[in-house]
Amino acid sequence: MDKINLLVIVTVISLFISLFLAFFLLTVKTKHKTSNVLFAIFLLINATDLSHPLFNLYTDGPSNLGMFRTTFAFLQIPVFYLYVLSVCYADFRFKPKYLLHLLPFFIVNAILLPRFYAVDAAAKIDFIVNRQSMVEVQFNHLLILIQIVIYLAAIFMLLRKAKKLYLENNAGDSINSYHWLFQFTSVLTILYLTAILKNAFKFSDYPYISEWIKIGISVFSLFMICWYLYKALNHPDLFRSIDSKLKLVSDLILEEKNNQQLAIAEEEYNEELLKLKQYMAEEKPFLNPALTIQEVSKHIRVPVRDLSLLINHKLEQHFYDFVNAYRIETAMDILRDGTKGKLTILEILYDVGFNSKSSFNTAFKKHTGKTPTVYRKGL
Template identity: 75%
Template sequence: MDKINLLIIVTIISLFISLFLVFFLLTVKTKYKTSNYLFAAFLLINAVDLSHPLFNLIADGPSNLGMFRTTFAFLQIPVFYLYVVSVCYSDFKLKPKYLLYLLPFLIANLILLPRFYTVDAASKISFIQNRQNRIELYISHILIHLQMIVYIIAVFRVLRKTKKLYLENYTGRNINSYNWLFQFSIALTILYTVALLKNILKFSDYPHISESIKIGLMVASLFMICWYLFKALNNPGLFRNINSKLKLVSEIVSERSDEQSMVDKREYNKELLKLQHYMAEKKPFLNSSLTIQDVSNDIEIPVRDLSLLINHQLGQHFYDFVNAYRIESAMDILKDTTKSKVTVLEILYEVGFNSKSSFNTAFKKHTGDTPTSYRKNL
């Protein structure tokens, strides 16, 4: 099978799966509709980009529509960035200011007006045949790669901040969602980096290598789409968002004056004893979806002060603070000889965890051992 036939087959399969996933995202019942719509838009834009081999089969030479199709690549990474922000923050809304993200796309098309969009067919053919010497295409490639770098950095900054906010304010298995999105962003970054190499070679003396890399990218994109499809079908409500108005503890601390810090120290022991008594007596950690807001409401300590107490004074994330109580409770059950027939899976649910992986990770972090080994060594 030659490269062209392989490329066509991979393109058709990728487009079919992409459109199927778009249909799923647009029809699945979820409260995260904006996130689904944004990822559906990302997949559609990606599908337009992937359609290049099929478009060439039916196109009769260079055309305005064909060139316009290629510039859709400028929309991929901004839409993905908006998707990441939407799944991280519960109060995310599309705003007119986001139209500014269209600027690189508009600039790329505007610079093509004089020597491509407004000329005859023969001039279009000449433009494509001499593309290695066209300043418009050089500018477009530089612009898209600069845009890619800026947005990828922005994506990882958002993920880093929101994961830290989650750890400081929430518990539960939803932290795995941020880990997964981080992994997906890493994979996407690798694909874009390889695409950058492909485009550099396209304007070099080795365009044939660029074509080989294109096939590899198509196959890799297919696997990524299948991976996301699997995740989406199994986890239609993939994320538990946080409020964008939440502040990191480090930001709160920097806002506090020296006088406030003295007051904090005087109140520290009183609030700590109140918190410890509450955790021991009421056992709120048995609630698998416990939040710092829940604890704040119960013990009547403002969320801001409680967050400082746990995340700053105790030097623990709220996530780890709660999990420590859960692990201690699990250890008590494992030590109880009358409960030797209770399985590890039953124990983890009983103490407030809702996934085996997060329980094992937290247990090993706290004890240095797995739950099964801990029970055997008693």
Template identity: 70%
Template sequence: MDKINVLIIVTTISLLISLLLAIFLLTVKTKHRVSNALFAAFLLVTAIDVFEPWFNILFDGPSNLGMFRSSFAFLQIPVFYLYVLSVCYSDFKLKPKHLLHLLPFLVGNLMLLPRFYGVDTASKISFIQNRQSMIELQFNHILIHIQIVIYIIAVFRLLRKTKRLYLENYAGKNISSYNWLFQFTVVLTIVYMAALLKNILKFSDYPHVSEWIKIGLLVSQLFIICWYLFKALNHPGLFRNIDSKLKLVSEMVSEKESGEESAADEKEYNEELLKLKKYMVEKKPFLNSSLTIQDISGDIEIPVRDLSLLINHQLGQHFYDFVNTYRIEAAMEILKDDTKSKVTILEILYEVGFNSKSSFNTAFKKHTGTTPTYYRKELQVSEL
């Protein structure tokens, strides 16, 4: 079986699965309709891009439709960026300003208007035959790769900021969702880098290598998309969005007036700190696995901004770690209790406010330097 037949088979499978998944995402009833629609759009735009082998079979020779189809590659990474935005922020809405993401797509097509879209078939054939010397194709080739680099950097910066905001304001289980989305973006970045290599080889003396890389990309994209959706659909609560109006503590600190804090400010901080610690010990809000800084703010009547500065800036801890400290202390007390020696580690982690064994083990080891199981064994040995 030659590489053309392999390419057609892989393309067909990829197109069918992408289209079925896109239809499912657009029709399934869920509160995450915008996110689903954007990911469906990403699947459809990708499908249009990989449709090339079939398009070349169905349509003979260069055409406006064929060139326009290839320009949809400009839309892939912007749509993915908007999808990540919608996943990260609960109040995300598509707005007219998001149309600016269409600019590279529009510019790329406008560049082709005079010498491709607006000429006859013979001129189109000549344009394609001399593509290596055509400034329009060179420009679009450079533009799309600059676009990919810029958007990938933007996605990583967005995820980094969102994770920090989550750590500073939430103490739930879903911090792992941002880690996982980060991993997915890394994998997607590798795919785009491989596509860059493919495009470079396409205009070199090794076009056949480019074709085999294309087959590899089609197969990898198929598995990556299926992997991502399998994960998301099997864990519908995986992504817990945050409010985009939240500010990082570093931004709040920079907004404060420069200079040393007054004695009155320091006294106020000390009073608020005592109030917070007393509340944490007496009311045990950390037992709530979905605890947020807003919940505590409402209970102890300290503004969210002040409470965030107190914990994240004055104490030097993320809210996530601050709450987990109390959870781990509570877990350690249970592990020390001889009357609860039959209680399993899994039962303990749920009892103290955790929702996953991995996050519990990570937090426990960070706090004690050892695992919960080993900690319990050490206590049992010391009592012998």
């Protein structure tokens, strides 16, 4: 089987799965509709990009439609950025300013208009044959490289901030969604860098290497998308976003310093700390797997801002770790209780407010230095 036939087969499979998954995301009933629509659009744009081998089978030469199809690559990463934004923040809504993300796509097509879109077939062929010396092609490759670097940097910074906000305000397992998004973005980074390498070989003396890399990209992107959707669709409850209006504790502290104020007077701080600890011990709100700092604030009647500074700054703990400490202490009490020896580790972790074994094991080992199983055996 030659590489052309192999590329066509891989492309057909990739297109079928991408289109099927996009259809599923657009039709499935879920509270994460906006995120699903954005990821479906990302899949469709990716499918358009992957369709190049099939498109070539039905065209005799360069065409306006064919060139327009290639420029869809400038929409891929902006759409993915908006998808990440929608997953991270619960109050995400489409805004007119997001249309600015279409700017590179329109710029590229405007640049191609005079010497490609608006000329006859012979001139189009000449443009493709001499593409290495065409300033439009060079500009487009430079622009997409800049776009990839800027957007990937923006996505990683967004995930870093969102994860920190989550840790400071929530105590559920949605933290895994940020881990998965980080992993997926890392893999996507490798994919884009490989695509840049493919383009470099395409304009070199070794264009055949570009074809083999293209096959690898098709297979790799197929497995990558299936892996991510498998993760996300099997754990839809984990994608519990946060409010984009929330501020990092570091920003709150800076505001207090700029205003030359203390967030909480020492006496008031001690009173609120006592109130917080009493509430945690008596009401045991940590048994709720999706506890948020807003819920605690409401019950003990301490403003969210003050409570966030109290836990994240004064106690030097993320709210996530603060709550998990109570969960682990409760789990340790259960493990030490001889009358509850028949309870499995899985039953215990659900009883104390966790809803995933990996999160429980990680938190337990962080708190005690041992896994739950080892701790039980050592009693």
